[in-house]
Amino acid sequence: METILLDDSEADLLKAAEIIKNGGIVGIPTETVYGLGADASDPDAVEKIFTAKGRPADNPLIVHLADFSDAEKYTSAIPELAKKIADKFCPGPLTIVLPKNDRIPSITSGGLDTVGIRIPSHKTMHRIIELSGCPIAAPSANTSGLPSPTSAEHVMDDMSGKINAVVDGGQSEFGVESTVIAIENETSVRILRPGCITREMLLELCDDVIIDPAILHDLEAGQTAASPGMKYKHYSPSADVIMVEGSIEEFTAYVEKFNAPCVCSLIYDEDEEYFPYRYMTYGSSSSEQAHWLFQRLRELDELGVKKVFVRAPSLDGVGLAVYNRLIRAAGFEVIRL
Ligand code: AMP
Ligand code: MG
Numbered sequence: 001m002e003t004i005l006l007d008d009s010e011a012d013l014l015k016a017a018e019i020i021k022n023g024g025i026v027g028i029p030t031e032t033v034y035g036l037g038a039d040a041s042d043p044d045a046v047e048k049i050f051t052a053k054g055r056p057a058d059n060p061l062i063v064h065l066a067d068f069s070d071a072e073k074y075t076s077a078i079p080e081l082a083k084k085i086a087d088k089f090c091p092g093p094l095t096i097v098l099p100k101n102d103r104i105p106s107i108t109s110g111g112l113d114t115v116g117i118r119i120p121s122h123k124t125m126h127r128i129i130e131l132s133g134c135p136i137a138a139p140s141a142n143t144s145g146l147p148s149p150t151s152a153e154h155v156m157d158d159m160s161g162k163i164n165a166v167v168d169g170g171q172s173e174f175g176v177e178s179t180v181i182a183i184e185n186e187t188s189v190r191i192l193r194p195g196c197i198t199r200e201m202l203l204e205l206c207d208d209v210i211i212d213p214a215i216l217h218d219l220e221a222g223q224t225a226a227s228p229g230m231k232y233k234h235y236s237p238s239a240d241v242i243m244v245e246g247s248i249e250e251f252t253a254y255v256e257k258f259n260a261p262c263v264c265s266l267i268y269d270e271d272e273e274y275f276p277y278r279y280m281t282y283g284s285s286s287s288e289q290a291h292w293l294f295q296r297l298r299e300l301d302e303l304g305v306k307k308v309f310v311r312a313p314s315l316d317g318v319g320l321a322v323y324n325r326l327i328r329a330a331g332f333e334v335i336r337l
Pocket of ligand 1: 193
């Protein structure tokens with residue numbers, strides 16, 4: 001199939017919406033990363049997403065709506081706490097897991113009886129939802145297992161020939177996928193996947209915000225994941241990624257032993273002046289690191305690098321999201337100095 005490149009003019013957004021209404025799939029910019037969108041209520045359309053990505057069938061898709069008030073159409077109950085949180089953080093990079101109703105087919109929810117609902121703030125994605133009139137199922141628009149796409153070019157690299165179109169909306173703002181939460185009880189939530197809506201932000205509305213153990217640790221044999229996506233190796237470039245925790249002095253001394261032309265380090269902006277070996281930087285603050293991480297992982301592959309040592313991010317705020325993606329890209333290989 002030929003994959004057409006669209007821009008974010010109203011005429012092209014109408015074309016994208018038409019494709020989705022007719023059961024096709026389209027790469028769409030959002031404020032987090034690029035999504036691969038299809039009509040969430042159409043099992044045949046949703047199946048095309050799983051095929052194009054090579055995504056395991058038990059990994060559920062997030063359903064994107066124009067307004068949180070539309071969530072009633074696709075869910076069987078919305079707890080008060082979910083409404084309160086949505087009031088504050090929707091539209092935005094937050095997904096709330098709620099009990100689904102029959103309008104969401106089982107293929108969309110990966111066989112679960114819940115559905116993750118997100119209201120994107122990106123005007124292009126928002127407009128496509130409005131024009132199509134469909135709830136839009138949209139996972140990240142990468143081949144399953146690879147780093148998520150933060151530009152239309154990344155989507156083309158992975159999906160050209162496999163999907164109907166890509167809408168170019170420039171570089172993604174946040175750079176990591178949405179925060180996914182489940183409502184734990186009347187006053188607390190559980191973070192299933194960290195993102196740019198942080199634990200600290202959610203604590204303003206909740207008595208407790210639990211960090212699901214799968215965010216920082218590999219699942220043990222027999223354990224089931226509250227968020228099925230967490231059990232897969234993910235976000236990985238072809239290069240071997242190793243995360244290294246420690247000061248820049250410790251990091252430099254460690255990496256020295258492995259110094260070779262095919263080795264590259266991913267360090268903070270401010271480390272640059274101290275680091276004598278081959279490197280790329282991925283920002284200074286956690287938000288900058290989230291913005292650049294996936295782009296850098298793709299660039300390292302383009303350079304043909306074989307081994308990447310990454311200076312581990314902080315665990316605070318948005319740093320938890322960056323750490324969570326990196327520990328999976330590294331297949332849980334962490335060196336603690
Ligand atoms: P992606 O579609 O690539 O952004 O990944 C979606 C993530 O959200 C995966 O880690 C899923 O496991 C998680 N997710 C989506 N829907 C649900 C749900 N109903 N319950 C738990 N986790 C979910
Ligand atoms: Mg993904």
